[in-house]
Amino acid sequence: MSTHPSRAMLARYADREAVLDEVTMWSVETHLEGCADCRSHVPAGDNQALLDRIAAGLDQGIAAGPAPARRRRSQAVRNRWLVWHLVPWLTMTVAVLGCAVLLQALDPRVPLVLLLAPIAPLPGVAIAWSRRHDPAWELIAGTPKAGLTLLLRRTAGVLAVVVPALALASNRTGVSLALALLPCLAFSAATIGLGGFIGVHRAAVWLGSLWTLAVVVPSIATAHPPAVLQSGTSGFWALLTLILAGLAATRATNFRRLSSHN
């Protein structure tokens, strides 16, 4: 004996005008909830037209309404590359480069932008992995990602700000873009490589001081561009960058091991 309602019964259930006693209607409804075969035999009739009207109305409402709000990108995702305590240092770096552009415009004999390019990223790189400047340093230092992985990410974040600033400064002053950017990258790699031995902060201070005393100060004093930044030295800087980047890569384990640096 079949327990499925007849087609006629389903037609009467679907017809809103037809009279169907309450008990029958409930039993049909209960059956339809569990029987996909019978549901497919329920005539659409006015219901389909009603559903179509509702769907069309919804589509119109969505099209006319405001665009859906963009999902806020997590702060944590951004912080994988850059942390807030770097912002003041990067602002200072960009401001110093801006001043260098102005001063070079006043006295074009001293290529201030070129002289500052190698040491421009060093404050940011020094602060990127520093016990004194990162409020969460102790917390982070005991995690598996602490060390070179994190330092490289944060250095990339620093370069993402410094490199465009340098490119803009070199464009404004008419100096070679390669001569501005390659020493910048070479000194960043040197800081990380040397940082594997003596700590990144200390390495940045040493390299910055050395460059300032050996190149920047004599060049400003004599108003002559240094030989290491003459046109034609780009190849040297490119090779040096590659060598120093290789050196930094070989020091990777130093950053994962415990030390008293940083």
Add this chain to the structure above:
Amino acid sequence: MRTVSAAESAPTTYPWAVHAQELRVKAGRHLAVDGLDLALDTGVHGLLGPNGAGKTTLMRALATVIRPAGGRLTMLGETVDGRADLRRLRRGLGYLPQQFGFYPRFTVREFVEYMAWLKEMPKAEIPGAVQRSIDRVGLAAKAGARMKTLSGGMLRRAGIAQAIVNDPAVLLLDEPTVGLDPEQRLDFRELLRDIGVDSCVLVSTHLVEDVVAACSDVIVMNEGGLVHQGAVDTLIAQGGEGDAGDSPAERGYSALLRRHRSAVAR
């Protein structure tokens, strides 16, 4: 599918979760931990001692933040020294430092997420683990609040949430109950007992009552060395009516320190 905690997935061939032999650790130029012998396994261990006893320096060495100056330290089967590659070990650690630093613009959820990422948790597991750890410390209602808007007690709980997000095999908590109100402290003790079932938990505190309520055993340090290690009852048994303190455990603690100091003075 049930996620496997670090405690469960860690190798179980090592005899102790933490094993220190003649351990020496410097705090600056001062030798803050001097010749410490300590062996810890699963359970909640309370670390007591007066100021300057070397508790925080010991915690920092166990958290692999500073390098031991001498002796031998083995954790989860890995020897902690200047040659060790600590990546695998650190995946099984949870640490709440005494000076809990954080990024003020982060929300609680973002902060715990960031720490989970730093702990190299599988990406797919991070959202669930973050929510669970925030729920466990009772901060679910504040998950979207920026860290700079939290009270001291809430910050401490956020710190505990980041420490337990990876289900660590060794959990190190330095003064975790500072800033917690009495009700939160009771909840925290319950949480500790729960975590201590399958993890090694070391809790450094000044509060003897926290140790009595939540810890399976107690370690007492003084001037960089181990004074006592044993069940809480053994600490209580040290005290007498004439000793200073409001509770039997406090009297035991003060008696232990008094006897140790007089023995050293002789």
